[in-house]
Amino acid sequence: MLSDIAFYGALETGLIYGLVAFGIYLSFRVLDFPDLTVDGSFPLGAAVAAVLLVEGWNPWLATGMAALAGMAAGAVTALLNVKLNILNLLASILTMIALYSINLRIMGRPNIALLTEDTVLTPWYGIGLKFHQVSVALFVIVVVVALVLLWRFMKSEIGLAMRATGANPRMARAQGIATGAMIVLGVALSNGLVGVAGALFAQSQGAADVTMGVGVIVIGLASLIGGEAVVTPSTVLRALIACVVGAIMYRLAIAFALNADFLGLKSQDLNLITAVLVTLAIVLPGVRTKIANKLTRKQA
Amino acid sequence: MISATDLKLTFGKGTPLENPALRGMSLTVNQGEFVTVIGSNGAGKSTFLNALAGEVMVDSGQIIVDNQDVTRLPTHKRAARVARVFQDPLAGTCENLSIEENLSLAIKRGQTRFLTSAVKKRYLETFRSSLSSLKLGLENRLGDKMGLLSGGQRQAVSLLMASLTPSSILLLDEHTAALDPKTAAFVLDLTTQIIEEQKLTALMVTHSMKQALEVGSRTVMLHQGQVVFDIAGKDREGLEVKDLLGLFEKQRGLQVDDDSLLLG
Numbered sequence: 001m002l003s004d005i006a007f008y009g010a011l012e013t014g015l016i017y018g019l020v021a022f023g024i025y026l027s028f029r030v031l032d033f034p035d036l037t038v039d040g041s042f043p044l045g046a047a048v049a050a051v052l053l054v055e056g057w058n059p060w061l062a063t064g065m066a067a068l069a070g071m072a073a074g075a076v077t078a079l080l081n082v083k084l085n086i087l088n089l090l091a092s093i094l095t096m097i098a099l100y101s102i103n104l105r106i107m108g109r110p111n112i113a114l115l116t117e118d119t120v121l122t123p124w125y126g127i128g129l130k131f132h133q134v135s136v137a138l139f140v141i142v143v144v145v146a147l148v149l150l151w152r153f154m155k156s157e158i159g160l161a162m163r164a165t166g167a168n169p170r171m172a173r174a175q176g177i178a179t180g181a182m183i184v185l186g187v188a189l190s191n192g193l194v195g196v197a198g199a200l201f202a203q204s205q206g207a208a209d210v211t212m213g214v215g216v217i218v219i220g221l222a223s224l225i226g227g228e229a230v231v232t233p234s235t236v237l238r239a240l241i242a243c244v245v246g247a248i249m250y251r252l253a254i255a256f257a258l259n260a261d262f263l264g265l266k267s268q269d270l271n272l273i274t275a276v277l278v279t280l281a282i283v284l285p286g287v288r289t290k291i292a293n294k295l296t297r298k299q300a
Numbered sequence: 301m302i303s304a305t306d307l308k309l310t311f312g313k314g315t316p317l318e319n320p321a322l323r324g325m326s327l328t329v330n331q332g333e334f335v336t337v338i339g340s341n342g343a344g345k346s347t348f349l350n351a352l353a354g355e356v357m358v359d360s361g362q363i364i365v366d367n368q369d370v371t372r373l374p375t376h377k378r379a380a381r382v383a384r385v386f387q388d389p390l391a392g393t394c395e396n397l398s399i400e401e402n403l404s405l406a407i408k409r410g411q412t413r414f415l416t417s418a419v420k421k422r423y424l425e426t427f428r429s430s431l432s433s434l435k436l437g438l439e440n441r442l443g444d445k446m447g448l449l450s451g452g453q454r455q456a457v458s459l460l461m462a463s464l465t466p467s468s469i470l471l472l473d474e475h476t477a478a479l480d481p482k483t484a485a486f487v488l489d490l491t492t493q494i495i496e497e498q499k500l501t502a503l504m505v506t507h508s509m510k511q512a513l514e515v516g517s518r519t520v521m522l523h524q525g526q527v528v529f530d531i532a533g534k535d536r537e538g539l540e541v542k543d544l545l546g547l548f549e550k551q552r553g554l555q556v557d558d559d560s561l562l563l564g
């Protein structure tokens with residue numbers, strides 16, 4: 001079974017990926033904008049935060065700057081799409097690969113260690129929690145605050161306009177909604193959240209690395225789709241809860257798979273397990289309906 | 301008042317598929333008029349409506365709404381003055397949003413949106429009373445998803461949404477064409493009722509000559525991207541479909557004569 005440390009480790013990364021899943025929910029679900037920028041904005045957030053922490057900035061301010069950097073990256077993707085009419089998927093890939101160079105420039109080297117720096121976690125080590133529980137406690141607060149803010153935003157006039165933009169752009173325009181501006185705002189917000197996730201990840205792992213973004217989009221999507229399979233996203237609140245539940249579930253599943261000796265899996269199998277889990281998450285809901293249909297037909 | 305002057309628009313200019321949709325279309329609709337627009341396929345009816353709404357930009361000509369030149373403004377900047385109901389019942393509403401959310405989107409049509417709650421308590425009474433006028437029982441289903449409603453119900457709600465806030469003109473694009481006859485009649489009745497009650501200025505495109513004569517105060521026929529005739533008042537009273545067909549044939553005949561004259 002899982003050790004205490006592996007369990008809390010899974011929760012910790014799960015919560016961080018909950019923020020990523022929020023971002024992906026905004027772009028993929030709300031705006032219907034397949035955005036791969038996140039593979040670049042996650043390490044961007046980490047890079048910005050790491051450099052500022054080394055400079056001696058306040059950790060929360062550094063995390064805030066990571067959010068702004070992520071938003072800027074998202075805005076670039078959206079503007080490429082809205083203003084220059086580049087296909088959304090392609091626009092995001094362009095920003096993503098550009099960010100690889102930019103992240104190297106920001107850090108000045110491929111990675112920065114943060115083991116000796118003060119991070120957002122530092123003040124919490126003194127409050128009596130076990131070492132591996134501290135980050136979980138803090139990230140629960142961060143995720144809940146983000147969830148409530150996002151939920152309120154989605155229910156606001158601007159949030160509703162954003163949802164209409166993704167669902168029915170023609171109708172949105174007819175209601176006087178500047179759909180282009182909504183896409184820019186939404187994709188920026190989405191990548192801002194991912195930037196924060198990257199910054200928190202770097203602080204909890206003790207390092208920022210230019211390659212840490214590889215596959216973030218797949219894990220985020222896995223969390224989103226898996227969460228939706230468990231928590232039916234019939235309302236905005238449920239959809240947001242699904243993001244967090246999915247992200248934590250995914251991380252726990254990975255931890256179990258790697259820790260179950262009888263499976264013989266090793267950490268290098270991580271990406272294979274991810275692909276299998278995503279496939280299952282996509283296919284299983286359909287199978288469930290099929291079985292349900294068969295059962296009801298038999299009864300009838 | 302809305303006035304379009306000498307609108308020209310060619311799709312696919314310079315390609316083998318070049319298609320002149322509007323060829324100098326001019327029309328002025330006065331305050332309080334309810335104009336029905338007919339014309340065969342490809343006459344330019346939908347393009348004209350799209351040009352007025354801002355969904356397509358004309359190559360030349362001028363569109364003026366309430367003394368403001370809107371020719372180059374995109375759709376969302378015209379929305380405060382131009383309300384619209386689409387042909388497709390699914391196009392005018394968002395199926396993933398609830399009825400009250402759809403109505404809340406419409407009540408802010410063309411206005412600045414803020415971070416305040418979208419569905420405000422003070423809206424709900426307005427929503428309930430206008431929904432109850434539809435007599436569909438929707439006033440008790442404010443929280444239901446729009447996607448649960450039938451095409452006719454959705455079109456009725458689209459009409460309500462278009463009339464929730466004042467507009468200079470209401471554009472109706474064959475909005476009963478996709479409905480079954482009974483529902484179409486219901487939606488058409490509702491349309492005339494709303495337009496009369498609120499004294500709206502409206503432009504309704506229809507495929508049915510009968511419908512074009514039954515409702516409204518003025519009828520315009522389009523052909524090959526131009527207005528071929530425009531009748532109102534006494535000339536229009538008592539006019540029947542066969543008279544209209546006669547007029548149409550006559551106009552088309554003239555058109556052909558013109559062409560042959562030009563070619564000859």
